[in-house]
Amino acid sequence: MDTIQINHLTKHYRGKDTPALNDVSLTISAGMFGLLGKNGAGKSTLMRILTTLDQATAGSIQMCGIPITQRAAIRAQVGYLPQNFGFYPTMTVSDALTYLAILAHVPARDQHRRIASLLAQVNLTKQARTKVKALSGGMRQRLGIAQALVNQPKVLIVDEPTAGLDPEERIRFRNLLAEFAQERIVLLSTHIVSDIEATTNRIGVLDQGHLLFTGTTAQLQTQA
């Protein structure tokens, strides 16, 4: 079974007295896992470490059996949608994905089929020739998911994806993530409790770098 195992992870940023992550241990298994916490709790830091964009000060991570220190192997199985992901606004949807497929070393003969299938999965087939700047916020987030899935990762990491979406788009986006979580690990960070309640009951709560709670949303409510 695919899992992410995080053991005693600590992250100190230079010049900061308090660590952004403080001895965090957590096992995340297949399906959707929600990471809750206020701004500054350490969510983005944890996600950047999981995607190898940043390194922990102490502790270890195994992702589907691979140590996080094997960065190339980890990157091959992680898709990441950062907060405020910026596409080139004048590219078309299809060109933006082609560009990312090239960067991800998707073989040229597979690119067309891969992109057509991604566009269908995120429901943007009709927008293939639309410029990114003309997309709605919800469409842009769905394009963000398509870009994160370009290398067919086992793990999808999504940072605060619903900020700035209207309620209807937010629900569509959650449902899409829930679909993807049927065959992958999806790690969703948010400060919006309802995003998580609607999609998973497996959550962790970060507060000032400490993992305060892991369990189900129902358990969280009885604790609170």
Ligand code: ADP
């Ligand atoms: P979030 O909304 O997740 O809290 P932040 O506003 O904390 O995001 O961070 C946005 C970007 O700024 C991130 O790339 C983060 O690494 C960087 N950043 C955040 N806080 C600091 C800081 N005190 N010093 C330097 N960079 C920071």
Ligand code: ADP
């Ligand atoms: P969250 O994503 O939950 O909002 P972050 O991981 O962005 O939290 O931030 C956790 C803490 O680490 C905050 O105090 C933030 O200011 C700090 N931080 C984040 N990125 C950096 C950075 N690049 N340099 C210094 N401090 C940072």
